[in-house]
Every structure is written in C-alpha cells, then in structure tokens.
Amino acid sequence: MPLADALSFFPGLATAAAEPAEDAAALRRLAEWCGRYSPWTAPDGIDGVKIEITGSAHLWGGEEALAADLMARLDRRHLTTSIAIADTLGAAWATARFAEASRLPVILPPGDCRAALAPLPVEALRLDPATTQGLRRVGLKRVGDLAAMPRDALARRFGETVTRRLDQAQGDLPEPLSPLGEAPTRRVRLSFAEPIADPANLLRATERLVEDLVPRLAQEGTGARRLDLGFHRVDGRVERIRLGTARPSRDPRHLAALFKERLDTVDPGLGIEDVILAAFAVEPLPPEQIELPHPNPPRLAGEGREGAGERGGDIAPLLDRLGNRLGLAAVSRFEPCESHIPERASVHVPISIAPAKVGAQRQSAPVPGSLDPRLCGDGEIQPPRPVRLFDPPEQVEAFWLLPDDPPFRFAWRRRRHRVTRADGPERIAEEWWQLEGSSAVDAIRDYYRVEDEEGRRFWLFRTGLHGHDRSPHWFVHGVFS
Amino acid sequence: MIEQRARLPELRERIRRIEQPTAAVHGVLPFGVAAIDRVLPGGGLARGALHEILGMGGDEEDGAVAAGFAAGILGRLTGAGNGGTVLWCLPRPDLYGPGLAGHGLDPARLVLVQAPRDSEILWAMEEGLRAPGIAAVVGEVGTLTAVASRRLQLAAERSGITAFLLRRWRDSGQAARERNLPDAAVTRWRIAASPSQPPPIPSPARGGGVGWGSGVGCPRWRVELLRCRGAEPACWEVEKANATGFVSLASALADRPAAPVPAERFRRAG
Numbered sequence: 074m075p076l077a078d079a080l081s082f083f084p085g086l087a088t089a090a091a092e093p094a095e096d097a098a099a100l101r102r103l104a105e106w107c108g109r110y111s112p113w114t115a116p117d118g119i120d121g122v123k124i125e126i127t128g129s130a131h132l133w134g135g136e137e138a139l140a141a142d143l144m145a146r147l148d149r150r151h152l153t154t155s156i157a158i159a160d161t162l163g164a165a166w167a168t169a170r171f172a173e174a175s176r177l178p179v180i181l182p183p184g185d186c187r188a189a190l191a192p193l194p195v196e197a198l199r200l201d202p203a204t205t206q207g208l209r210r211v212g213l214k215r216v217g218d219l220a221a222m223p224r225d226a227l228a229r230r231f232g233e234t235v236t237r238r239l240d241q242a243q244g245d246l247p248e249p250l251s252p253l254g255e256a257p258t259r260r261v262r263l264s265f266a267e268p269i270a271d272p273a274n275l276l277r278a279t280e281r282l283v284e285d286l287v288p289r290l291a292q293e294g295t296g297a298r299r300l301d302l303g304f305h306r307v308d309g310r311v312e313r314i315r316l317g318t319a320r321p322s323r324d325p326r327h328l329a330a331l332f333k334e335r336l337d338t339v340d341p342g343l344g345i346e347d348v349i350l351a352a353f354a355v356e357p358l359p360p361e362q363i364e365l366p367h368p369n370p371p372r373l374a375g376e377g378r379e380g381a382g383e384r385g386g387d388i389a390p391l392l393d394r395l396g397n398r399l400g401l402a403a404v405s406r407f408e409p410c411e412s413h414i415p416e417r418a419s420v421h422v423p424i425s426i427a428p429a430k431v432g433a434q435r436q437s438a439p440v441p442g443s444l445d446p447r448l449c450g451d452g453e454i455q456p457p458r459p460v461r462l463f464d465p466p467e468q469v470e471a472f473w474l475l476p477d478d479p480p481f482r483f484a485w486r487r488r489r490h491r492v493t494r495a496d497g498p499e500r501i502a503e504e505w506w507q508l509e510g511s512s513a514v515d516a517i518r519d520y521y522r523v524e525d526e527e528g529r530r531f532w533l534f535r536t537g538l539h540g541h542d543r544s545p546h547w548f549v550h551g552v553f554s
Numbered sequence: 555m556i557e558q559r560a561r562l563p564e565l566r567e568r569i570r571r572i573e574q575p576t577a578a579v580h581g582v583l584p585f586g587v588a589a590i591d592r593v594l595p596g597g598g599l600a601r602g603a604l605h606e607i608l609g610m611g612g613d614e615e616d617g618a619v620a621a622g623f624a625a626g627i628l629g630r631l632t633g634a635g636n637g638g639t640v641l642w643c644l645p646r647p648d649l650y651g652p653g654l655a656g657h658g659l660d661p662a663r664l665v666l667v668q669a670p671r672d673s674e675i676l677w678a679m680e681e682g683l684r685a686p687g688i689a690a691v692v693g694e695v696g697t698l699t700a701v702a703s704r705r706l707q708l709a710a711e712r713s714g715i716t717a718f719l720l721r722r723w724r725d726s727g728q729a730a731r732e733r734n735l736p737d738a739a740v741t742r743w744r745i746a747a748s749p750s751q752p753p754p755i756p757s758p759a760r761g762g763g764v765g766w767g768s769g770v771g772c773p774r775w776r777v778e779l780l781r782c783r784g785a786e787p788a789c790w791e792v793e794k795a796n797a798t799g800f801v802s803l804a805s806a807l808a809d810r811p812a813a814p815v816p817a818e819r820f821r822r823a824g
Contacts, residue, residue, distance in 0.1 A: 391687075399674060419661065462649075488612050528748040529747045554625075554773060
C-alpha cells in the first residue's frame with residue numbers, strides 16, 4: 074500500500090523512513106553481541122540472528138536458562154523477540170517465526186523434530202514466495218503434507234530446493250552455519266553480575282582471562298599468534314582489542330602486558346558485562362622450562378650465525394611490543410636473496426613471517442656476495458656496496474663527456490657535487506628470466522662509484538643509450554660510507 | 555700480608571668505579587687502534603652507555619658515514635662469538651644489508667624497526683634497551699630533547715646494552731638548529747668522509763682523458779671526538795682497512811701501516 078493511501082485511511086499514522094543499511098548494521102551488531110553465548114553467530118535475513126549453541130548451553134545452565142537470559146537481556150533493550158531452540162537450523166527458524174504466538178522461548182526437545190514441524194505452514198521452510206504459492210495452489214499447505222508426498226515427484230514439480238529445505242529442517246541433511254567472523258580456536262569468557270567500567274577492573278579481568286586461556290594452550294602444546302579481546306558493553310556494543318604476536322606465545326605475563334598497553338583505547342560506556350578472549354591463529358609451541366626471574370639478566374653469550382633467528386625466543390616479547398604499537402610490518406629483518414640486482418639482493422622481511430623457513434633457506438643457499446661483498450664463493454673480490462640504498466633510485470642532473478664516462482658534475486637533493494674520482498662501470502643487467510623486466514627503462518645499468526671534492530662517495534648509474542629513443546639518464550642509487 | 559696485597563687491585567677497581575661509573579661497570583669496547591683507545595677513558599668505547607654519532611655536510615641528511623662507523627663498532631660488538639641482536643630503529647628503510655656486511659656487521663643480526671616519527675623511534679630504542687638478548691640499539695633520530703637522551707642513557711646504564719644515536723636531519727636548517735644542542739650522551743662523535751688516496755695500482759679501466767686517472771681508494775674518514783666524559787676532544791684521520799670493520803689510522807698520518815688483521819676475521823656471514 075502506498076504511503077499516501079495509508080495516510081488517507083488513517084491520518085494520524087506515524088511514519089519513519091526505511092533505512093535498510095542502518096537496520097542491517099544494527100542487526101550485525103546484535104549478532105556480534107550474541108557472541109557472548111557462542112562464537113558461532115550470524116545475522117539471518119533482515120530480521121533474525123542465528124546462534125549455534127551446541128556445546129555452550131551447559132555454560133549457562135541448560136538451554137532453558139540460556140534462552141531466558143537472552144530474552145531478559147533483549148527485553149531490557151526493548152526488542153520484541155521470538156526465540157526458538159531446535160536441533161536444526163531450519164526447525165529453529167520455522168518455530169521462531171511460525172509457532173503459536175507466545176512470548177516465551179520455544180524449545181523443541183532433542184530428537185525428532187518432524188512432529189513439531191508438521192503443523193507449520195509451508196512458508197516455514199524458507200522457500201521463495203513463488204514456490205510456496207505453487208505448493209499452496211495444489212493444496213500442500215502444511216509441512217506435514219509435504220513430508221507425506223513422494224519426494225521425487227515433489228522435486229520434479231517444485232525444484233530441488235523444496236526437498237532440500239525439508240531435509241535440512243528435519244535434520245536429514247546437514248546445514249552448517251557460517252559464523253559472522255572467524256571462529257576462534259580457543260575462547261574464554263568472563264561475565265559480571267554488575268557491569269564494570271573501572272580501568273583497574275578491566276585490567277584485572279584481562280589478566281584473569283589470559284590466565285584462564287594459557288593452561289589450555291599449554292595443554293595442547295600451542296601458542297597464540299592472533300588474539301581478540303572483546304568487551305561486551307551494556308548497550309550491546311562490542312569494543313575489541315586485536316593483537317598479533319611475532320611468534321606463538323603463551324606467556325601470561327607477556328600477553329597481559331600486550332593487552333594492558335591498549336586497554337586505554339577501550340571505551341567502557343555505561344559498563345561492560347562480558348569480556349571474551351579468543352585465540353584465533355595458534356601454532357605449535359613445544360613446552361619449555363619455566364624461567365626463574367633473574368634480578369639482572371645475564372649477558373647472553375650466543376654462538377652461531379643465525380643472529381635474530383636463533384635468539385628470537387629471547388627478544389620475542391620485545392618484538393611483539395614494538396609490532397603492536399608500530400604495526401607488525403614495521404619490524405623486519407634483512408633477508409639475502411639470490412639476485413644481482415642491488416635492490417633485490419637484500420630485502421626487508423617482516424619479522425612475523427616464520428623464521429624457520431628462512432633459516433633453512435639461508436643454510437641451503439648461501440648467497441655469495443650479498444652478505445659479505447668482499448668474498449665471493451670462489452674467492453673473487455666483489456665490488457663494494459653502499460650503506461644506504463635508495464629504492465627507487467633518485468634521478469640526478471649530470472654532465473659527462475664521452476658516452477662511457479662517469480659524470481664530472483651532478484646535482485642531487487639541491488646540492489652540487491664535483492666528481493674527483495670514479496670507479497666503474499659495473500654493468501648490472503636485468504635478469505633474463507624476468508619477462509616484464511626486459512621492457513623496463515632501467516633494464517641495463519652501468520654503475521659507477523664516484524667521489525666528490527668533500528670525499529663523499531656515491532653510487533651512480535646510467536641507464537639508456539646514446540642515439541636511442543631512450544636517451545641516457547643518471548640516478549643516485551646509494552651512498553657509501 | 556699476602557691477603558692484603560691481593561685486595562689492593564680490588565680496592566683500586568672500586569675507586570675507579572666510583573670515579574667513572576659507566577665505563578667501569580659494563581666494561582669497554584676497544585677500537586683496536588692505539589691512538590684512539592689511548593684517548594678514551596678505560597681504553598675504549600664504554601658499553602652500557604649512549605653514544606651519539608653525527609655526520610657532516612650533506613651526510614647529515616643521508617647518514618651514510620655515521621651508519622658505516624656505527625656498523626664497524628657493532629660488528630666488533632656482536633662478532634667473534636659475542637652474539638646478540640642489534641635493534642636498528644630508522645625512519646626510512648634505506649639501510650642496505652650488503653653495505654653493512656662490508657663494515658663487518660652481519661646483517662642477519664639486525665632487527666629493523668621502521669617508525670616515521672622521532673618520538674616513536676625513541677620509544678622503540680628505550681624498549682630495546684630493556685630487553686635481554688639485545689646487544690646494542692641504534693636509532694636514527696632528528697629532534698632530540700635533553701630529557702629523551704637522559705632517559706636513553708639511564709636505560710643503557712641499567713641494562714648494560716650499548717646505544718647509538720645516529721643524528722639524521724631533514725635539511726641543513728634543522729641540522730644547524732640541532733647540531734650543537736647539549737644532551738646526555740657519554741660521547742659525541744662527528745664523522746666526515748674525506749678524499750681517499752688513490753689505490754697503489756691505478757685502475758686500468760679509465761686511463762687518460764679528463765682526469766679519471768685513478769679510481770676511488772679505501773674509504774677515509776675524519777673522526778672527531780667532539781665530547782666525551784672524562785676525555786679531551788680529539789680528531790683522527792682514519793681509513794677503513796678491510797671488511798671486518800676495524801679502522802686504522804690513515805697510513806699517511808700514522809707511523810705504521812694499516813693494523814694487521816688476523817685472517818680468520820674474514821668470516822663468511824650468514
């Protein structure tokens with residue numbers, strides 16, 4: 074009915090603009106809030122929320138208690154609800170929407186839900202309107218009517234969907250629920266009778282949750298890589314702290330300290346009634362000896378050449394603190410690569426990428442020249458490399474005489490340099506197997522090491538050819554110390 | 555009587571500790587060049603202290619020479635079985651591993667922390683100075699307050715981790731403003747590149763023409779000790795002798811050639 078018609082029938086009608094996007098967002102928030110009952114929640118259509126409570130109902134003292142708690146809380150927020158718990162998603166959906174109107178939650182006893190479904194109308198099967206209309210036209214009005222029909226005839230006449238929905242509702246076909254977010258591997262929850270808002274209490278709750286989670290991880294021999302601490306506010310919003318660790322960890326002090334640094338970003342609003350800590354990515358972490366706190370840590374005399382990789386265990390807490398404030402990508406290490414293109418010979422790799430693989434790679438394929446430029450595999454002297462390398466190289470204005478000469482003067486970063494000494498050229502060409510590289514402007518570079526009057530040493534290269542459509546250009550690629 | 559005599563060195567050590575707290579508590583790292591070590595209190599660079607390294611001219615912005623000087627020291631600090639990780643905090647990812655390896659610092663020992671702001675770099679340095687397993691912390695910092703440098707110095711003293719501040723400025727204006735401000739670092743160095751001597755064998759590639767007769771020789775630096783607690787300012791002309799990061803007095807100025815280097819120091823990194 075158009076709005077104008079409705080207003081003509083009933084002039085005092087209160088109207089509100091439809092806001093589907095807002096409604097969907099609100100429903101999503103509600104589904105997220107329902108995460109206090111189970112991690113497996115998702116919004117359903119435009120007016121429903123599905124919660125998979127298998128295995129979590131006992132935490133609330135049974136299904137009845139859970140449903141009562143849910144209804145009471147939603148009532149407090151002035152939401153009209155219709156709650157149903159059943160063996161299958163289809164049966165719960167049907168019961169919640171089409172069972173006899175009662176304000177109380179409907180709980181179908183476990184076991185056969187065919188009997189409960191039989192008296193419901195065919196609309197309860199989550200079919201599109203055209204199909205239900207067709208079913209009604211031939212006199213199939215109740216779910217029970219359908220169940221009595223030969224299945225292949227039904228499928229031929231009304232499509233596979235009808236039999237599939239029927240089977241799903243009756244539990245003959247599985248119907249997995251895809252949760253709103255990623256389902257966590259481990260999850261611990263702390264609920265409060267009285268909402269809390271004091272920062273000290275939040276910290277205490279966080280510490281308790283971490284202490285709760287850690288034994289479970291220890292039992293499984295795993296450590297957390299990604300954690301999510303959700304603060305469920307009284308008003309239904311969820312404040313989250315998401316953490317990543319550079320290496321799997323289950324050190325309660327360390328994890329609590331990481332959360333503590335971010336606790337001030339949590340706005341408790343009118344109070345927080347639930348705190349849920351979930352570990353998402355876990356990785357194997359073998360049990361280790363528990364260290365006694367040392368008053369002044371000894372200088373660690375580590376042998377070996379692995380450096381960061383080998384003593385990662387010691388500095389992992391530091392890396393996590395740095396990574397969680399500056400971003401895990403900001404903490405990196407050098408990784409030598411087998412390439413003679415200078416900017417590819419040594420790349421920055423975020424520290425969070427598993428070091429074991431890298432270590433093995435490094436051992437199996439030592440890259441001559443990229444680590445120690447003076448010594449190559451066969452004792453050949455490699456040319457020196459700069460301490461600073463600019464990526465991309467910076468173009469300079471240069472003057473030179475003969476085609477193969479280094480420049481005698483160049484200007485870079487608003488400074489002029491007069492070249493007094495030069496070494497070169499060292500020709501570095503694009504690797505021939507790089508297909509896309511062959512067309513690059515700087516596919517062939519002639520490198521010169523030049524020294525200016527002050528004694529500063531630069532790494533210049535020229536690219537392009539004389540008398541070619543790509544005329545030569547000069548770039549500063551690095552600065553020597 | 556014998557007992558009393560044995561106690562004498564111990565008492566001397568205690569007095570020395572009272573006189574020069576930082577150098578004596580955590581020991582020193584000698585440069586291996588007698589002329590430099592003679593000047594520094596304790597005979598080397600104090601461990602567990604904050605050292606500041608400045609560039610000169612255009613290098614105040616690029617920070618290449620200062621990084622090379624620091625890499626040489628760090629190579630000796632972490633090399634030869636000492637181990638440890640070096641935390642290097644920098645605003646731009648322009649540090650180049652193979653270049654550092656040329657100064658004797660194994661790039662695999664480095665953990666790089668990139669942060670755009672000075673305050674974040676100082677924070678990361680301070681965190682690093684509290685962590686066991688870290689051998690040294692390096693930070694490339696532009697603006698530095700006296701309080702921030704004091705905090706770093708205290709953190710270094712407490713943990714025994716050596717800290718290096720590489721001063722790197724945006725432009726010459728900022729450099730002029732910041733260059734002479736006092737801070738709490740134990741030593742302040744200024745390293746400037748100076749023209750190299752042509753190598754003994756002239757480079758055959760570029761003969762004749764417009765004066766490209768000789769190639770670039772061994773890198774030379776003018777190392778100035780601008781300030782040091784318990785020592786006089788001094789200045790040396792040094793030449794980077796080899797890939798191990800040892801520096802030696804430039805042969806033209808010193809009365810002996812480059813310091814001899816044991817062969818096993820040519821260690822393949824990685």
